[in-house]
Amino acid sequence: MEEKLAILGGNPVRKSLLPYGKQSIDDQDIQAVIDTLRSDFITTGPAISEFEKSVAAYVGAAYAVAFSNGTAALHAACFAAGIGRGDEVITTPLTFVASANCVLYSGGKPVFADVDPVTYNIDPRSIASLVTPKTKAIIPVDFTGQPADYDQIQAVADKHNLVVIEDAAHAIGAEYKGKKVGAFSDMTMFSFHPVKHITTGEGGVIVTNNRDYYDKLIMFRTHGITREPGGLLEKRHPWEYEMQFLGYNYRMTDIQAALGNSQLRKLDPFVEKRREYVKAYNAAFEKLDQVIIPAQLAGADSSYHLYIIQLAGPLKGLRREVFDALRAENIGVNVHYMPVHTQPYYKDRGYTRGLCPVAERIYEHIISLPLFPAMTTDDVSDVIRAVIKVTSYYGMNTEDSR
Ligand SMILES: *Cc1c(COP(=O)(O)O)cnc(C)c1O
Secondary structure, three states: OOOOOHHHOOOOOOOOOEOOOOOOOOHHHHHHHHHHHOOOOOEOOHHHHHHHHHHHHHHOOOEEEEEOOHHHHHHHHHHHOOOOOOOEEEEOOOOOOHHHHHHHHOOOEEEEOOEOOOOOOEOHHHHHHHOOOOEEEEEOEOHHHOOOOHHHHHHHHHHHOOEEEEEOOOOOOOEEOOEEOOOOOOEEEEEOOOOOOOOOOOOEEEEEOOHHHHHHHHHHHEOOEEOOOOOOOOOOOOOOOEEOOOOOEOOOEHHHHHHHHHHHOOHHHHHHHHHHHHHHHHHHHOOOOOEEOOOOOOOEEOOOOOEEEEEOHHHOOOHHHHHHHHHHOOEOOEOOOOOHHHOHHHHOOOOOOOOOHHHHHHHHHEEEEOOOOOOOHHHHHHHHHHHHHHHHHHHHHHHHHO
16 A cells, blocks of 8 residues: 655656745736836836835835845845944844844844744744843744744843844734734845745845834935935035945846736735645644644744644654655755754854754754645645655654664
């Protein structure tokens, strides 16, 4: 009855590789881009302001500023928060490197707090234990799309007067205690890379309710230059502009924003599809005692950028075998993420293994399964069949050999 694994010469569950994530682009999206290409503005035009207004309205924030990518947006947020030389910023190691690199760009020092073993999100108690007089900000990541524990995180931030920059690259459309992600932190970043919920090719946004942050973000995006009459600038001639600090060219084009405007209209159905597929995965995998399914905190409503299983019991030491076997079945599994502090660049700067034992342990046992709205229910069934096929094989065969 047991099927032979593809990695051992059997037939793979599917014929072609199913990637772990992929954009959904339709004719409406393509037409929106074409219309912009034919218009007067292909950058810094009306599609940008429409995109910023729509993102802000969607999440319930006062302001949004679009950037060339999410990493640039995080860099800008660190600038607006006043991060500079010697300042410490607390973030999670279980994330993409950009969440910590933005602190280095600003001359600050990333400090890694450990994660909660159940949600994999940054642990507020670990944050509290790492605050020093040099700490200026916290960058929590809404890992896989589940909002971090913001009641606790905000309490630490309030106590020590820290800025909260929420890395919500995974979490547009998610909710925390009935509020949309983007509505409550000092600044929140969304990414529009093609694997994320909606895409602009490359792109990012910071949303905020704070006018002062907004003004800084706008100028940081364009070389630190302002053309505003009155306000900051003493304008003597109509052609004058004033560079007030060293900013960057981090602008998004109207071509990207046009795609973003069209994609944003489909965000809710995209998130709904992800939630539907996660239900199917959960129902299939909660019966397997060698697989731990993602846990949701009460009050946190994930928008599911990623679906991560953790291998348990006899499968614990067999992540590489299970990973290779699933790839051989043509399931494009992945691993998110190698803890940032264990990257060679960080190791060379004194960050050591053992700094965040929970994150390091979880990393050894996790695998991300394919999840994106353009998957079909047949694709979902293929993933389920392959996971059951592979985990039951390795689960049984290792028990036999012990
Ligand atoms: C994708 C991602 C980023 C960076 O976004 P880009 O748009 O690719 O620059 C930052 N943080 C996390 C957690 C991400 O997943």
